[in-house]
Amino acid sequence: MTLRDALGWLLVGAAALYALVAVPAGGELTTMINGSIYASYAILALSLALIWGYAGILSFGQAAFFGLAGYVYAVAGLNLESTPLAAVIAVAAAAGFAALLGYFMFWGRISDVYLGVITLTVSLILYRFINQTAGEEWTIGAAPLGGFNGIPSTPILAPPGHPDEPFLPEQIYMLAVAALFACYVICKLAMATRFGRAVIAIRENEGRAELLGYDTRLYKLGIFTLGGAIAGVGGVLFANSVFVSPNMFSLQTNGQVIIWVIVGGLGTFAGPVIGCFLLMALSTGLGSLDAGPSFAVLDPNLVMGVVLTLCVLGLRQGLLPTALAFGGRLVAKARATRGRGAAELRRPAEERP
Amino acid sequence: MSLLTVSDLAAGYGQIGILRDVALTVDKGEILGVLGHNGMGKSTLLKALSGAIPATRGSIVFEGVDVAGEPPFRRARRGLGYVSQGRQIFPALTARENMEYAARAAGQPLEIVDDMIERFPRLTPILDRAGGVLSGGEQQILALARCLCGRPSLILLDEPTEGIQPSIRDEIVETLLRLRRSLGLSILLVEQNVKFMGDLADRVLHMEKGRLSADAALETASMA
Numbered sequence: 001m002t003l004r005d006a007l008g009w010l011l012v013g014a015a016a017l018y019a020l021v022a023v024p025a026g027g028e029l030t031t032m033i034n035g036s037i038y039a040s041y042a043i044l045a046l047s048l049a050l051i052w053g054y055a056g057i058l059s060f061g062q063a064a065f066f067g068l069a070g071y072v073y074a075v076a077g078l079n080l081e082s083t084p085l086a087a088v089i090a091v092a093a094a095a096g097f098a099a100l101l102g103y104f105m106f107w108g109r110i111s112d113v114y115l116g117v118i119t120l121t122v123s124l125i126l127y128r129f130i131n132q133t134a135g136e137e138w139t140i141g142a143a144p145l146g147g148f149n150g151i152p153s154t155p156i157l158a159p160p161g162h163p164d165e166p167f168l169p170e171q172i173y174m175l176a177v178a179a180l181f182a183c184y185v186i187c188k189l190a191m192a193t194r195f196g197r198a199v200i201a202i203r204e205n206e207g208r209a210e211l212l213g214y215d216t217r218l219y220k221l222g223i224f225t226l227g228g229a230i231a232g233v234g235g236v237l238f239a240n241s242v243f244v245s246p247n248m249f250s251l252q253t254n255g256q257v258i259i260w261v262i263v264g265g266l267g268t269f270a271g272p273v274i275g276c277f278l279l280m281a282l283s284t285g286l287g288s289l290d291a292g293p294s295f296a297v298l299d300p301n302l303v304m305g306v307v308l309t310l311c312v313l314g315l316r317q318g319l320l321p322t323a324l325a326f327g328g329r330l331v332a333k334a335r336a337t338r339g340r341g342a343a344e345l346r347r348p349a350e351e352r353p
Numbered sequence: 354m355s356l357l358t359v360s361d362l363a364a365g366y367g368q369i370g371i372l373r374d375v376a377l378t379v380d381k382g383e384i385l386g387v388l389g390h391n392g393m394g395k396s397t398l399l400k401a402l403s404g405a406i407p408a409t410r411g412s413i414v415f416e417g418v419d420v421a422g423e424p425p426f427r428r429a430r431r432g433l434g435y436v437s438q439g440r441q442i443f444p445a446l447t448a449r450e451n452m453e454y455a456a457r458a459a460g461q462p463l464e465i466v467d468d469m470i471e472r473f474p475r476l477t478p479i480l481d482r483a484g485g486v487l488s489g490g491e492q493q494i495l496a497l498a499r500c501l502c503g504r505p506s507l508i509l510l511d512e513p514t515e516g517i518q519p520s521i522r523d524e525i526v527e528t529l530l531r532l533r534r535s536l537g538l539s540i541l542l543v544e545q546n547v548k549f550m551g552d553l554a555d556r557v558l559h560m561e562k563g564r565l566s567a568d569a570a571l572e573t574a575s576m577a
Binding site: 213 | 403404405424425426429430435437441443444445446450454455457458459499500503
């Protein structure tokens, strides 16, 4: 492990400690709920960071797996006794759907922008479909899909064997933050394996990887499915933080994830998470600046657009890689200055200017 | 029976046909050269044989199996190695990682990487350097070693002397001849460098406008 890696893990550990100990100690309920939402969105950002940043697969419809898992969780949770089982089913459903979609895309040799278009289309089809499910005929067992309104009665996770004792918002927050760090570690470990190294090489030169003997379709399917499962974890936690609604599949949600990844830094895991937290906090802050009845001072979406434009123009690599590069330059400069100072001291006194 | 038998092969890019009625054979341990000017279809021939582009007609029988309809990764696993023009080293992976990556794809033990380092001593000082920062000659040697990590029985070698210094060119010739002797390796070599071809090839074919001529002596097939 390099010094830079060790420092990275140290910072991530410190962030985990702060989020899991310091924030709950002094936080208000609103902070906890917002924190759960941000963490579930950050998991969604992490899933896109994995498949786009490391495998080069630009999914413009990553929210499809996020929303699907949310809905499956809500429906299964309302029909089954056990919400943990519903959560497992939901994540499996998101992973299975990603595997099915990925199979048709990768075996059909669809890539680049076409892949983005297909994934976005799938997400928007789900959005349109769920939007029109108002009415009693759209009820699965005890779960009404609720059309535009979603499922406000989405059940809250409860400990196994205690279905009548659902977690409190503070506990959901802890769970969401812990899940975020667990997903981060899974992504990092996955990329350090032989499978992960192969995925990175395929991103760099797919044709060459195939000519060396790799069935690139299988590797891409594997990473896309893992990305779907991680987005599904985010969807389940979002369903527990708010409730499920068609907005989980919307164009805005899909666009936001891409903005978080670009602003945070494509090709890193921590960057998109930081991007998500910063922009979500900015959006929430701007939305709460009230300048009169039902009138916000600034439209958060407009600000998001400006931030993205500035980032693309000024910080092409994103916040984290730019900060790391800047830090690297500072360290190099300090070393050079120290080196010159030491050389100076080694010179005899009479030769010094 | 020949290691590779190509008959009536046609291939190209989309609607544009490049190769027509190509037929050739490569025997075990043989080095077959294909000479030709730029744009005659030499690289396209190797791409079609490796599966990088599909054949629109004809058969490619490798070790008794027609692989013309197989994807590139299956042909590679059968032992059809390909070192393309431009080397295509993975720039972010180190030299060692580039070789390990190829060994794993072919299910070879990683000891084969050390074997290659022994065979190509020039790799030793650059093992931990990223592929993208290596010189052209170093990349060429790495591309060759990486291909050999898959233990191919036939290597398709596309203009290996392009842009490299004469000392490395000579090193490549010596190493390839040594590999042929020790491993019984066969090579289908595409080149414009007549001297390099003369040093290596047992037999030379001439390619013009997507067609191969009959076997020719090197002097008559030369670029002059």
